[in-house]
Amino acid sequence: MRIPIETFRLPNGLFVTLSEDHTAPIVAVNLWYHVGSANERAGRTGFAHLFEHMLFQGSAHVGANEHFELIQRAGGTLNGSTWLERTNYFETVPSNQLALALWLEADRMGALLPAMTQQKLDTQRDVVKNERRWSVDNQPYGTWWERLPALAFPPEHPFHHSLIGSMEDLTEASLEDVATFFATYYTPDNAVLSIAGDFDPAETRALVERYFGPIPAGGGTPPLPDMTLPPTFGQWRREVVPDSVMVPRLFLAFRAPVFGSDEYYAASVLGAVLGMGKGSRLQRRLVRERQVASEASAFTFDLAKGADLLVVDVTARPEVPPDVLEGEVAQEIDAVWRDGVTPVDVERAVALIETGFTSSMQSAGERADKLSMFATYFGDPGLVNVQTERYRAVTADQVSAFARARLGPDNRASLLFVPRVPEGAEAELAGAATEGQ
Amino acid sequence: MSTTMRPAAAPPRPYHFPAFERVTIPGGLRVVVAPVHKLPVVTVMLVTSAGSSAEPEGKDGVANLTARALLEGTSRRDGNELAERFERLGGALVAGADWDSATVATTVLSSRLREAVALLGEVVLEPAFPEREVERLRAERLADLLQLRTEPRGLANEMFARFTYSPASRYARPEDGGEESVSALGRADVEAFHRERYRPDAATLVFVGDVSVADATSIAREVFGTWRGSAPSAPIPDATPAHTAPATHIVRKEEAPQSELRIGHPGLPRSHPDYFKVLVMNSVLGGLFSSRINLNLREQHAYTYGAFSGFEWRRGAGPFVVSTAVRSDVTADAAREVLMEIERMRADAISADELTLATSYLDGVFPIKYETTEAIARALAAMVVYELPDDYFDRYRERIRAVTTMDVLHAASRYLHPEIMQLVVVGDPAAVRAPLEALAVGPVHVYDADGRPIAG
Numbered sequence: 001m002r003i004p005i006e007t008f009r010l011p012n013g014l015f016v017t018l019s020e021d022h023t024a025p026i027v028a029v030n031l032w033y034h035v036g037s038a039n040e041r042a043g044r045t046g047f048a049h050l051f052e053h054m055l056f057q058g059s060a061h062v063g064a065n066e067h068f069e070l071i072q073r074a075g076g077t078l079n080g081s082t083w084l085e086r087t088n089y090f091e092t093v094p095s096n097q098l099a100l101a102l103w104l105e106a107d108r109m110g111a112l113l114p115a116m117t118q119q120k121l122d123t124q125r126d127v128v129k130n131e132r133r134w135s136v137d138n139q140p141y142g143t144w145w146e147r148l149p150a151l152a153f154p155p156e157h158p159f160h161h162s163l164i165g166s167m168e169d170l171t172e173a174s175l176e177d178v179a180t181f182f183a184t185y186y187t188p189d190n191a192v193l194s195i196a197g198d199f200d201p202a203e204t205r206a207l208v209e210r211y212f213g214p215i216p217a218g219g220g221t222p223p224l225p226d227m228t229l230p231p232t233f234g235q236w237r238r239e240v241v242p243d244s245v246m247v248p249r250l251f252l253a254f255r256a257p258v259f260g261s262d263e264y265y266a267a268s269v270l271g272a273v274l275g276m277g278k279g280s281r282l283q284r285r286l287v288r289e290r291q292v293a294s295e296a297s298a299f300t301f302d303l304a305k306g307a308d309l310l311v312v313d314v315t316a317r318p319e320v321p322p323d324v325l326e327g328e329v330a331q332e333i334d335a336v337w338r339d340g341v342t343p344v345d346v347e348r349a350v351a352l353i354e355t356g357f358t359s360s361m362q363s364a365g366e367r368a369d370k371l372s373m374f375a376t377y378f379g380d381p382g383l384v385n386v387q388t389e390r391y392r393a394v395t396a397d398q399v400s401a402f403a404r405a406r407l408g409p410d411n412r413a414s415l416l417f418v419p420r421v422p423e424g425a426e427a428e429l430a431g432a433a434t435e436g437q
Numbered sequence: 438m439s440t441t442m443r444p445a446a447a448p449p450r451p452y453h454f455p456a457f458e459r460v461t462i463p464g465g466l467r468v469v470v471a472p473v474h475k476l477p478v479v480t481v482m483l484v485t486s487a488g489s490s491a492e493p494e495g496k497d498g499v500a501n502l503t504a505r506a507l508l509e510g511t512s513r514r515d516g517n518e519l520a521e522r523f524e525r526l527g528g529a530l531v532a533g534a535d536w537d538s539a540t541v542a543t544t545v546l547s548s549r550l551r552e553a554v555a556l557l558g559e560v561v562l563e564p565a566f567p568e569r570e571v572e573r574l575r576a577e578r579l580a581d582l583l584q585l586r587t588e589p590r591g592l593a594n595e596m597f598a599r600f601t602y603s604p605a606s607r608y609a610r611p612e613d614g615g616e617e618s619v620s621a622l623g624r625a626d627v628e629a630f631h632r633e634r635y636r637p638d639a640a641t642l643v644f645v646g647d648v649s650v651a652d653a654t655s656i657a658r659e660v661f662g663t664w665r666g667s668a669p670s671a672p673i674p675d676a677t678p679a680h681t682a683p684a685t686h687i688v689r690k691e692e693a694p695q696s697e698l699r700i701g702h703p704g705l706p707r708s709h710p711d712y713f714k715v716l717v718m719n720s721v722l723g724g725l726f727s728s729r730i731n732l733n734l735r736e737q738h739a740y741t742y743g744a745f746s747g748f749e750w751r752r753g754a755g756p757f758v759v760s761t762a763v764r765s766d767v768t769a770d771a772a773r774e775v776l777m778e779i780e781r782m783r784a785d786a787i788s789a790d791e792l793t794l795a796t797s798y799l800d801g802v803f804p805i806k807y808e809t810t811e812a813i814a815r816a817l818a819a820m821v822v823y824e825l826p827d828d829y830f831d832r833y834r835e836r837i838r839a840v841t842t843m844d845v846l847h848a849a850s851r852y853l854h855p856e857i858m859q860l861v862v863v864g865d866p867a868a869v870r871a872p873l874e875a876l877a878v879g880p881v882h883v884y885d886a887d888g889r890p891i892a893g
Contacts, residue, residue, distance in 0.1 A: 075801010
C-alpha cells in the first residue's frame with residue numbers, strides 16, 4: 001500500500017502535504033504545530049494544552065465557539081490534542097467544505113490575538129481544571145501519566161513535568177502568556193498543514209496560498225535545550241503509589257531509542273511481542289496461564305527527541321498482592337532479557353502491526369495526521385509509505401539484541417499502584433490482631 | 438482583504454453508502470457482502486441474537502461470558518494456539534455481547550481472508566469451552582465489578598440503570614452481569630447458552646472490504662455450509678421505570694473532587710417511528726459540542742469539561758440520559774441547569790438555526806462515519822439486529838433533512854419526562870447533599886458504592 005503524496009512550501013515557511021483519494025466525498029485538514037508541553041517554561045505546566053483550548057475561542061473573524069459550530073454545521077468532525085512534542089488541530093469535512101476548514105485554520109493562525117479576552121481565558125482555565133479532575137484526580141490510577149514521565153525523565157528535562165499541568169500553574173496563566181506563546185510557536189514556519197481525501201490539487205494549492213500566504217513568517221521552530229539522555233536509567237527506579245483503587249496495577253517503563261530511529265522499530269516490535277494481542281508474551285503467561293493479571297499491554301510513547309519510553313502496563317487479579325504482581329512481571333521480562341524472542345514472536349507482532357497500520361489508513365483523518373507527523377518530526381511525509389517495510393525488516397536477532405541492551409534491571413522504572421488502606425480499616429486490622437493474642 | 442470573507446460551500450459531490458448484497462446459504466445462515474476496494478483489507482463479522490436480553494432467568498452475564506469463551510479453545514486447538522494462529526494472520530479476533538446481539542469479528546489483509554474465516558468458523562461452530570478458561574473469564578468479570586467501586590464513571594452508569602428501571606427489568610442490572618449472578622455461572626451454562634442461541638437462522642455473516650460477493654459467498658459456504666439448527670426468538674426486555682416520581686440518588690465517594698452526574702429516565706426502543714425526530718431533538722439538546730447543554734455547562738458556566746445527552750438505542754426502551762462530571766461544589770447548580778434545558782426544550786420550538794445546525798451536521802457527517810470497513814460492518818450488523826430496511830442507509834440523509842422544528846418540539850414534549858426524572862450523583866455527600874436537598878428533585882437517598890442505602 002502506497003498513498004500518493006505531493007508537497008510544497010509557502011514563502012512564509014508553511015510546509016504543506018497533499019494526498020488525494022476520491023473514494024468518498026470527504027476531506028481531512030490537519031495542522032501540526034511543533035510545540036507541546038516540552039516547550040513550557042517553569043511555572044507554566046499545562047499551558048500548551050490550555051492554549052489549545054483557547055484556539056477554539058475565536059479569532060479576528062470568528063466568534064467564540066464558532067469554529068466548532070461552523071464545522072459541525074458543515075457536516076464535519078473536529079478536535080485538537082496536545083502532546084509532549086506537538087499540538088494538532090484537525091477536521092474532516094464533506095469535500096465541498098474544504099475552503100471553510102482552511103479559512104478557519106488560517107484565521108486562527110494569522111489573527112488569534114484580537115479575539116482573546118480575560119473572560120475567555122478564565123472560562124477555559126476552569127474547563128481545563130475540570131478536565132484534570134475528570135481524567136487524573138477523580139480516576140483510578142489517573143495520575144500515572146504524570147507520575148511516569150516524572151519518574152523516567154530527570155528534573156528539568158522537558159519531558160519531566162505534567163502535560164495537563166498543576167492547578168497552581170493553570171491559575172497563574174495570563175493573557176500575556178497567551179500572546180507570547182502565540183507569537184513564538186504559532187507561526188507558519190513552525191507548522192505543517194496536511195490535506196487528505198477528495199480535493200483538486202491545483203484548486204487546493206490556490207486556496208492554501210490565498211488563506212495562509214498573507215500570514216507573516218515567524219522565527220522558525222524555536223530550539224529546545226539538549227534533551228539527550230544515556231541509553232539506560234542506570235538503576236531500577238521504583239515508586240509505590242497508594243491510591244483509591246481496588247487492585248494493584250504496575251507500569252514498568254524502559255528507556256528506549258527515539259521514535260523513527262533504526263532501533264525504534266525493534267523496540268516497537270518488542271512492545272507488540274510483549275503486550276499486543278492475546279498471543280503476546282504477557283497476556284499469554286500472566287493472564288491466561290499464571291492467572292495473576294486480568295489485563296496486560298505494552299506500548300511506546302513515540303517520542304522523537306531525547307529518549308522514548310517502552311511501557312508495560314499490567315493489572316493484577318484482586319487476590320494478587322502488589323509485590324507478587326511485580327515479581328511475576330519481572331520474571332517474564334527477565335526471560336525476554338535473558339533469552340530473547342523467537343522468529344514466531346516477531347512474525348506475529350509484525351503481522352498485527354501491519355494490519356493495524358493499513359486498517360487505520362482507511363480514514364482520511366488518520367492519513368493526514370500521519371503525514372503531518374512525519375513531516376513535523378523528520379521533514380519527510382513520504383516516510384508514511386515505508387513504515388510497513390521498516391517493520392517487515394525487523395529480525396528476531398535485532399529484537400533480542402535490543403531486549404538484551406534495554407530490558408535489564410539497570411533500565412527499569414516501576415510505578416506500582418496499590419490499594420490505599422483506609423484509616424478505619426487499619427484500626428480494624430490492628431484490633432483483630434489484638435483480639436487474636 | 439479577501440481572506441476576511443468566509444468561503445461559501447461548493448456544490449456537494451454525490452455519496453452512496455456502499456452497495457451490499459444478501460445471500461442465504463444452505464442451513465439458513467444469512468450472508469451480507471459489501472465490496473469496498475479502497476485498501477487491501479476485509480472486516481468479517483458474525484452477528485447473532487445472543488445478547489444479554491436473550492439470557493435465561495437468573496443467568497445474567499452468560500451472554501458475554503459465552504462470547505468471550507468462544508476464543509478460549511476449540512475441538513482442534515487450545516486458546517493459546519488459537520490466538521497465535523489468528524495473530525500470525527495479522528488479525529485480532531474480537532468477541533463480545535451487548536444487549537441485543539453477540540459478535541465475533543476480525544479485520545485482516547484480504548490475502549489472508551480465507552484462512553481467517555476458517556478459524557472464525559471453528560470458534561463459533563466447535564468451541565471447547567475449557568473449564569479452566571471459563572472459570573478464569575468469570576473471575577476476570579468479578580474483578581471488573583470489584584474495580585467499578587472506585588471508578589466513578591462506570592459506577593454512575595450502573596447506578597443510574599439500577600435507579601431508573603424497575604427491579605424486574607433486565608435493564609436495571611449490569612449488561613455483563615452483577616456479582617451474585619456471575620458468581621454462580623459455570624461451564625454448563627455457557628455450553629447451554631451456546632447450544633440454544635448460536636444457530637444459523639439467528640445469525641448473519643457480514644463481509645466488508647476488498648472481496649467480491651462470489652468469493653465471500655463461497656468462503657461462507659465452505660466454512661458454515663453444514664451449520665444447522667434454529668434458535669428461539671429473543672425476548673425484548675420490559676422497560677418499566679423504577680419510580681413514578683422524580684428522585685435524587687447520591688452514591689457515596691468520599692472527598693471526590695468531582696461529581697459524576699446522570700439525569701434521565703427510560704427512553705424509546707430502536708424501532709420507534711419517531712427515531713429521526715428524536716435524534717435531531719437530542720442533537721440540539723445535548724448531542725453535539727454546540728448543543729444547549731454543553732454550551733451552558735461548559736462554555737457559559739465552566740462547571741465541566743463536557744456535558745452530553747443521548748438516547749441509548751436497544752430493541753427495548755434503553756435509557757435517555759444526560760451525563761457529565763462537575764466540580765463538587767456546583768453539583769446542584771449543574772443539575773438545575775440541565776433540568777432547565779430539558780424544560781426549555783419541551784416548552785418552546787427551537788430556532789431554525791438550531792434545527793439546521795443539527796440536521797446539516799447529521800446529514801453531512803454521514804459519509805465520514807463510514808470510512809472504514811469496520812464501521813461499515815458494524816452498521817450492516819445493526820441493520821440486521823434492528824431489522825432496518827435494506828434502503829435504510831440510502832434514505833437516512835433525506836429522513837434527517839425532513840425533520841422540522843415542530844417535529845422537534847413534539848419529540849421533546851412527548852419523549853422527555855421530567856415527571857419521572859432520576860438524578861444520580863456519584864460524589865461526596867458532605868459536599869453535595871444539602872444543595873441537592875434544596876434543589877428538591879424528589880426525595881434524596883444516599884447509598885454506598887454497592888448501592889446499599891446508608892444514612893449519609
